Amino acid sequence: MKCNICGVEINEKNYNFNEAAFNNKNSINNIIYCPFCGVSERYLGEDDEIIAVESNLLSENALKILDHAVKLELFNGDFYNMATKMAKSQEVKKTFEALAKIEIFHSKIHQRLGGFTKTPNLNKVNYDKYDNDNALLELAKQKEEHAVSFYEKYKNEVDDANLFKIFEALADVEKEHIILVEK
Numbered sequence: 001m002k003c004n005i006c007g008v009e010i011n012e013k014n015y016n017f018n019e020a021a022f023n024n025k026n027s028i029n030n031i032i033y034c035p036f037c038g039v040s041e042r043y044l045g046e047d048d049e050i051i052a053v054e055s056n057l058l059s060e061n062a063l064k065i066l067d068h069a070v071k072l073e074l075f076n077g078d079f080y081n082m083a084t085k086m087a088k089s090q091e092v093k094k095t096f097e098a099l100a101k102i103e104i105f106h107s108k109i110h111q112r113l114g115g116f117t118k119t120p121n122l123n124k125v126n127y128d129k130y131d132n133d134n135a136l137l138e139l140a141k142q143k144e145e146h147a148v149s150f151y152e153k154y155k156n157e158v159d160d161a162n163l164f165k166i167f168e169a170l171a172d173v174e175k176e177h178i179i180l181v182e183k
């Protein structure tokens with residue numbers, strides 16, 4: 001089975017990766033999410049083609065939006081990596097750790113879509129004041145809400161039908177994350 005958004009082949013070895021980032025769980029006989037980018041089964045198929053984008057045909061505006069998307073996902077991934085270290089509860093730690101992997105994976109998807117070769121070097125943010133799990137979860141929720149509104153706003157501005165579909169799929173992933181961090 002293949003993910004049409006990120007292109008990864010899902011198999012018996014990897015179907016349960018990043019399990020803590022999902023509200024429901026994949027089983028080998030019922031794969032309902034891509035374990036890597038998190039999109040729902042609607043985007044998974046036997047030999048379906050990956051939803052491709054021709055970077056060189058994208059408008060300057062679309063490339064600018066993708067550059068923002070790379071950075072947004074990297075910032076969120078950095079946050080989750082930091083939050084993994086800061087969280088007290090083992091369960092919350094596991095959730096943050098899996099979310100970090102998924103958000104960083106999203107930033108790689110955007111890098112590929114935009115044809116960007118360099119990973120940007122972002123400023124490190126200090127999260128020290130979020131010194132308990134509830135504060136971290138609340139900030140996580142805000143970051144996910146921001147990501148959803150980013151994708152929903154800019155899917156209409158990228159001027160590319162496939163990029164629209166990808167943004168739509170990723171907005172749904174971030175919506176799932178909101179539910180997850182609200183628990």
Ligand SMILES: [Zn+2]
Pocket residue numbers: 003004005006007008034035036037038039
């Ligand atoms: Zn995927």
